[in-house]
Amino acid sequence: MARFLFPEWTQPLKKYVITPALLVGPVYIVLMAALVKDPQTLRVGYMPEQPVPYSHALHAGEMGLDCRYCHNVVEQSAKAAVPPAATCMNCHQTVLPRSEKLLPVRQAFFENEPLRWVRVTDLPDYVFFNHSAHVTRGVGCETCHGRVDRMVRVWQAQPLTMQWCLDCHRNPEPNLREPANVTVMGYQPAAGEGAAVKARLKINPPTDCSTCHR
Amino acid sequence: MSSLDHGYWKSIAELDRDLPSGEAEFTPADPEASDDGVDPLSRRNFAKLMGASLALAGVAGAGCKRYQREEIVPLGRRPEDQIPGVTQEYATSFELGGHAHPLVVTSYEGRPIKVDGNPEHPFIGGGVVAGTRRHAGSSAFAQGSILHLYDPDRSTGVNHSGKAASFSDFKTWIGELRKQASFNKVRVLAEATSSPTVQALRRRLEGAMPGLIWHEWEPLSWDNERAGMVQAFGKVVRPIAELDKAETVVALDCDFFVDHPAAVRYGRDFARARHPATSTLGRGRMNRLYAIESAYSATGVMADHRLPVRTEHVLPVAQMLESLLTGGPAPRAEVVNEAKVKRLVEALAREIRANTGRVVFLVGRRQPAAVHALAARLNQTYGSSAVRHVEDPEPTRPTHAEAIATLAREIKQQQVETLFILGGNPVYDAPADLDLGALLGQVATSVHLAEYADETSARTTWHVPRAHYLECWGDGRTWDGTLTMQ
Numbered sequence: 118m119a120r121f122l123f124p125e126w127t128q129p130l131k132k133y134v135i136t137p138a139l140l141v142g143p144v145y146i147v148l149m150a151a152l153v154k155d156p157q158t159l160r161v162g163y164m165p166e167q168p169v170p171y172s173h174a175l176h177a178g179e180m181g182l183d184c185r186y187c188h189n190v191v192e193q194s195a196k197a198a199v200p201p202a203a204t205c206m207n208c209h210q211t212v213l214p215r216s217e218k219l220l221p222v223r224q225a226f227f228e229n230e231p232l233r234w235v236r237v238t239d240l241p242d243y244v245f246f247n248h249s250a251h252v253t254r255g256v257g258c259e260t261c262h263g264r265v266d267r268m269v270r271v272w273q274a275q276p277l278t279m280q281w282c283l284d285c286h287r288n289p290e291p292n293l294r295e296p297a298n299v300t301v302m303g304y305q306p307a308a309g310e311g312a313a314v315k316a317r318l319k320i321n322p323p324t325d326c327s328t329c330h331r
Numbered sequence: 332m333s334s335l336d337h338g339y340w341k342s343i344a345e346l347d348r349d350l351p352s353g354e355a356e357f358t359p360a361d362p363e364a365s366d367d368g369v370d371p372l373s374r375r376n377f378a379k380l381m382g383a384s385l386a387l388a389g390v391a392g393a394g395c396k397r398y399q400r401e402e403i404v405p406l407g408r409r410p411e412d413q414i415p416g417v418t419q420e421y422a423t424s425f426e427l428g429g430h431a432h433p434l435v436v437t438s439y440e441g442r443p444i445k446v447d448g449n450p451e452h453p454f455i456g457g458g459v460v461a462g463t464r465r466h467a468g469s470s471a472f473a474q475g476s477i478l479h480l481y482d483p484d485r486s487t488g489v490n491h492s493g494k495a496a497s498f499s500d501f502k503t504w505i506g507e508l509r510k511q512a513s514f515n516k517v518r519v520l521a522e523a524t525s526s527p528t529v530q531a532l533r534r535r536l537e538g539a540m541p542g543l544i545w546h547e548w549e550p551l552s553w554d555n556e557r558a559g560m561v562q563a564f565g566k567v568v569r570p571i572a573e574l575d576k577a578e579t580v581v582a583l584d585c586d587f588f589v590d591h592p593a594a595v596r597y598g599r600d601f602a603r604a605r606h607p608a609t610s611t612l613g614r615g616r617m618n619r620l621y622a623i624e625s626a627y628s629a630t631g632v633m634a635d636h637r638l639p640v641r642t643e644h645v646l647p648v649a650q651m652l653e654s655l656l657t658g659g660p661a662p663r664a665e666v667v668n669e670a671k672v673k674r675l676v677e678a679l680a681r682e683i684r685a686n687t688g689r690v691v692f693l694v695g696r697r698q699p700a701a702v703h704a705l706a707a708r709l710n711q712t713y714g715s716s717a718v719r720h721v722e723d724p725e726p727t728r729p730t731h732a733e734a735i736a737t738l739a740r741e742i743k744q745q746q747v748e749t750l751f752i753l754g755g756n757p758v759y760d761a762p763a764d765l766d767l768g769a770l771l772g773q774v775a776t777s778v779h780l781a782e783y784a785d786e787t788s789a790r791t792t793w794h795v796p797r798a799h800y801l802e803c804w805g806d807g808r809t810w811d812g813t814l815t816m817q
Contacts (some may be wrong), residue, residue, distance in 0.1 A: 165400070196416035201409040225407040236401040 156276035164272035165235040168221050177302070178266035184258050184300040195247040199234055202226040237271050238262065244329050255296045255314045256289075257304055266302040282329070286322035290315055415440055422449050424807050424815040425473050425800055428551030429523025430592035431807030431815045432473050443801045446477050448595055454809040455596060468595040479782060480799045486784040490794035501795060504776075508749060515542035516748035520738055522755035523549035523731070525724065525808035526817075544741075546734040550760040553592070553696050554730040557723065559703020563711075568720040570710065571811050572693060574600035575611040576717040578686040580620045581679065583702055584645045585695035586628035593810040597693075601633075612689075621679055623648055624695075638675045640666060645698055648672060649705050655680040656709070683713050690714045721812050732762065739765040742773055750777040754797065758787040 152158060176182050185191060187200040202225035209219055224230040238261070240246055252258070258265065263274025275281060285292050290311035296318075298304055314320065340346040405415075413419065419438045424431040425446075433452035437445040450457050450467030457467065479485065489496045508517075517540055521529075533545055560568050572587075574580060574597055587597045603611045604618040612618065622634035625642040640648055647664035654661045655676065666672055683690050690713040692706035710718040729737070735757065741747050750771070758768040768790050771777055777791035788794040805817035 190414045190416070194414045194416035198415040199403045199405045201406045203408040229407045231404045231407055234403040234405070236403050239401055 156278045160273050161276055162272050163237060164270050165237065167235055167270065168232055170218055170270070172269045173265045173271055174267055174269045184265075191248045191252050193249055195245070195249065197248045202232060237273055238277065240277060245331055246329065252299050253296055254318055254320050255293045255299060255311075256285075257292070257294055257299045257301065259302050259304070260285075260292045264302055283324060286324050286328075289320060289322050293320065410441075413441070418444070422452070422816070423801070424449075424805075424809075424817045425476050426524060426526070426805075426807050426817070427470075427472050428553075428592060429525050429549055431525055431809050431817070432470060432592075432595065433809060433815050434469055434473055436477075436801060443477055443480060446473050448473075452809075452813070452815065454593075454811055454813045454815075455599070468598055470589070470594055477801070480801050485782055485799075486788070486794065486796040488796060490784065490788065492792055496793075498795075501793060504793070509540075513542055514540035516746060517543045517751075518738060518741065518747050518749070519543065519545045519751045519753060520735070520755075520757060521545060521547050521751075521753040523547055523552070524754075526806050527808070527814070528806050546738045547728060547731060548735040548738075548755060548757055548761060549731045550755075551696075552731045554732065555696055555698060555700050556694065556703045558700035558730070559694070559705075560707060560720075562700055562704035563707035564720075567723040567726040569723050569810065569812075570707065571719050571721060572597065572600075572691045572714075573717050573719065574618070574691060575603040576689060577604065577691040577714070578612060578616075578618055578689040579679075579682055579691070580618060581683075581690065581692045582620065582622045582624065582630050582634070583649055583692060583694045583706060584624045584642060584698050585693040586624070586630045587693045587695075588629045588633065590628075590695070591693075591810075596810070619682070621675070623675075625697075636675060636679075638672065640672070642697060646702050646705075648676060649702055651676050652680055652683075653705055653709060656683060656713070683709075687713050688716045691717050724808060724812065735761050735767070736765065739767060739770055742770045745773070747773075748775045750774045750791075752777065752779045752781075752787060752791065754780060756781065756785045756787045758790055759785065 177184065187204050188197040189200070189204075191197040202222050205219075205222045206226045209216075209222060213219060221230075221232055225232045261275055261277075263272075265271065293311035293314045294301075294304055294306045295310065295314060409415075421436050421438060422433070423436050424433045426432070433449040433455055435447045435449045436443045437447070446469055448455050448467040448469035455467050489498050489501050491500060511517075519533075519536070521533075524530075537543055537545065556570075557567050560566070560570070571593065572580075580601065585591070588594055588601075591597060601618065601620070603609070604616075607615050607617050610616050610618075619636075620630070620634045622628070622631040622637045623640060623645060624631050624637070625640060625645070627639075631637045631639075638648070644664065644666040647662040647667050650662040651667040651672070653659060661667065667676070690709075692709050692714065694703045694706045728734075738747070738750075739761075742750075758771065761767045768786065771787075771790040776793070778793040778795060779788045779791040780795045780797050781788060782797045782799065784794050800817055803817075807815050807817060809815055
């Protein structure tokens, strides 16, 4: 088998490079897969560019608009629903009516040329999440979406993995609050508030597969 | 024929012998040479391809890719009451054979996804269990009608002489037509409709285009029943059975659970009198259904007693029944002497006498006017409290068969230059002896308004796509005449 004979000088390579690589390589690959592919690394902090530089920090934070002013169907629908441009125009007909940045909003409103927002909080298509089921039972907006009132451009605050969902479904009390306060940011529940809400609203989060994968 | 023609051989010697002349003889392989990548599935090729695949997978995965970028596209102005992600229900109606069927359509973000019966419509009047909305029915045709809305085969554009045209071309042509001095050679062939709006538009059109003649053709026609009612009552009326009050139901070649404009109502009423525990006839009682029919139908399946007879024998069997009940002369047809017919008819006659006033006779649209007239007489005597009659909205119109025959005659006599075919597919479903498809060739300009470019469209000069009933406004009347919005 002449073709597999290597010159003498390659022997140190074999000893110091190839053998260690074969030993360390699998560990490296597993580590990279675990760390780089981890949702914490991959998705948390995802902050895409949006067609309109809408600042939640300004509207929800500084000016204190309630989340439900724009996401007004969140208590009735599975979707929180990005508002129609008509909602923006309620104010922006008089506030900054000529702003260059708001041109796409006016186009959507007057010319029926819809805005194309980029989805930040993106669950896989085989997962069904119902906003109304959570919001009316006292899961705060910030629990999943983070401190949106401090985000100039929205980014993903939580990993949104199945493990993360199930942690709460198995032990919801720490994340429950009085449903009246779901939109409050930086909320500190009173001691025993979660347990009280859970008992009063008979919250018993299901953990069977078909709850979300249906 | 050598064995190589089959591509197989049993030994090297055989292969050598059978090789066609001029080709290299088979030599024992040089192991080095055979490893030359000739065999596409060699070990080396396999490793090469796998290596390339793995390398490419690495490239794709190395970018630390997130999910596919998705967009959220909200409406510029959200319609009032629409909640994204929540279904809405709209009351509407669907017309089949010129009769409206009241429906509730479920819509998701503006797209209809499900059709059901409207339990609050007066003609449907609740679910099977009185006082509930449960199981307010709809027909299979209504259920299927939603599929047309999304059918990619639906026609999408105006067609002129086989070529795509625009709607403004069509409007231009209509504008020229309206400038004509006389409309004596303009005809309309419309499918049956119960819509008062269409009737009003027809009157306006006839006023605006004097000379225009409007014909109505409908393959799902109940004209035989109209003729029978004229024989029985001297005028066109429409019988409406109240099956929840009927002890005995006799279906004479009538599949009233499926093939009837009131099928949904009849099915519900029949079911209400069927269960002894909740029967509208009284606790512990249930109705009895006799089906005398020529084809196995859903009604025949439900029947307690089914008598299969040929279509043309339904009349003598019904006459036999009448003669047993009223003492009149028996029919002379052979069929009434058959033992199975005799047994059933005699038992039926006894039951009808016992339940006088609560017997309903229903006759199918295939049966001639004589059977309808006979059933109307029997209903008057024995079904007085379970059958009522309403006026027909168009008592004077010619029958559908007469109308289309008249049109065919007019075309033959060169009296038609412009023909509008509104809905339907008459080339396919008109009586074959008229040969309407060939006759359309004699009409200078013809227009077909239809959801599909079908047999009729292929023979008309214009084809205009029609809106689906879930895409447009309209109205109609149910079998009992109740006005219904679409």
